[in-house]
Amino acid sequence: MDKIKDIVLRDPDRIACLDEKEIENYIDNVIPLLEREKALIEIDGTTVFIGDTHGDFETTKAIVKKFLNMDHLVFLGDYIDREPTKWGSIYNITYLLLLKLLYHEKVILLKGNHECNYLIPCYPYEFEKEIIQRFGSSKLHSKYVEVFSSIPLITLTTYNVFAAHGGIIKGATLEQLRNIDKNDIEAVESIVWSDPTVSLTYRGAGKPFDEKDLTSFLDEIKAHVFVRGHSYNTLGFSIYNDRCLTIFSSQRYKNMGNGGILVAKVEKNVKYASDIVIEDFSTGEWNKYKIIKR
Numbered sequence: 001m002d003k004i005k006d007i008v009l010r011d012p013d014r015i016a017c018l019d020e021k022e023i024e025n026y027i028d029n030v031i032p033l034l035e036r037e038k039a040l041i042e043i044d045g046t047t048v049f050i051g052d053t054h055g056d057f058e059t060t061k062a063i064v065k066k067f068l069n070m071d072h073l074v075f076l077g078d079y080i081d082r083e084p085t086k087w088g089s090i091y092n093i094t095y096l097l098l099l100k101l102l103y104h105e106k107v108i109l110l111k112g113n114h115e116c117n118y119l120i121p122c123y124p125y126e127f128e129k130e131i132i133q134r135f136g137s138s139k140l141h142s143k144y145v146e147v148f149s150s151i152p153l154i155t156l157t158t159y160n161v162f163a164a165h166g167g168i169i170k171g172a173t174l175e176q177l178r179n180i181d182k183n184d185i186e187a188v189e190s191i192v193w194s195d196p197t198v199s200l201t202y203r204g205a206g207k208p209f210d211e212k213d214l215t216s217f218l219d220e221i222k223a224h225v226f227v228r229g230h231s232y233n234t235l236g237f238s239i240y241n242d243r244c245l246t247i248f249s250s251q252r253y254k255n256m257g258n259g260g261i262l263v264a265k266v267e268k269n270v271k272y273a274s275d276i277v278i279e280d281f282s283t284g285e286w287n288k289y290k291i292i293k294r
């Protein structure tokens with residue numbers, strides 16, 4: 001544990017020195033923790049939600065440094081692929097897994113569509129190639145897939161926020177959400193692939209949801225706001241009567257569409273998305289960011 005603590009808290013760049021065997025060993029330790037988690041994680045306390053990081057290890061380090069004092073850090077998925085720097089995906093996901101090993105109650109890693117390529121293909125999927133290039137075989141890739149198949153799907157907080165990578169499960173009750181199988185292909189598709197029907201990045205994948213779908217879903221599970229990632233050019237917009245907020249946290253897209261490198265801080269009960277404090281790291285410093293209501 002000392003070495004993990006040292007890497008996570010003092011010198012994250014040492015991730016680059018880990019060999020295949022060490023990473024495999026850490027993965028073997030983290031899998032049982034993830035397997036114990038249900039598809040729905042119910043949490044209490046202050047929480048920061050982090051959107052897609054997509055291999056942006058530099059930004060992930062800055063986020064962890066800034067927000068480790070919160071009760072929870074909820075990462076909304078898409079940790080790999082489209083990396084802005086070399087080996088970014090391997091460093092980013094491995095760092096997050098060490099973080100999970102060290103703080104398994106505090107840190108929640110949810111599934112994105114890039115973490116379910118084994119179930120539903122996504123493009124680009126560069127992660128396996130990156131592993132072969134770096135380690136000479138795809139052996140470690142199958143270990144990461146074991147991780148991906150055991151990570152949870154959704155989070156609900158006592159401060160009235162429901163969070164997931166992309167979408168909701170239309171018509172589901174709280175009891176049904178509590179009992180989802182993490183690898184149920186229908187549930188996974190709804191959660192990691194869906195966009196709001198008004199989204200500018202609407203891809204026709206998953207099961208798009210409109211305002212009525214969202215409102216009845218949130219009312220049924222007694223949540224007020226849905227926080228999601230997945231769509232890089234609608235980040236920072238609040239839609240559907242201020243009840244659906246999209247954030248994205250990778251520098252790869254910071255100058256595309258609206259917004260920057262955003263995280264969402266929830267420190268009290270929220271009624272509307274605009275009650276949430278958004279912070280932006282696109283200048284390399286943390287600044288407050290104003291949500292745009294549409």
Ligand SMILES: [Mn+2]
Pocket residue numbers: 052078112113114165192229230231
């Ligand atoms: Mn995505």
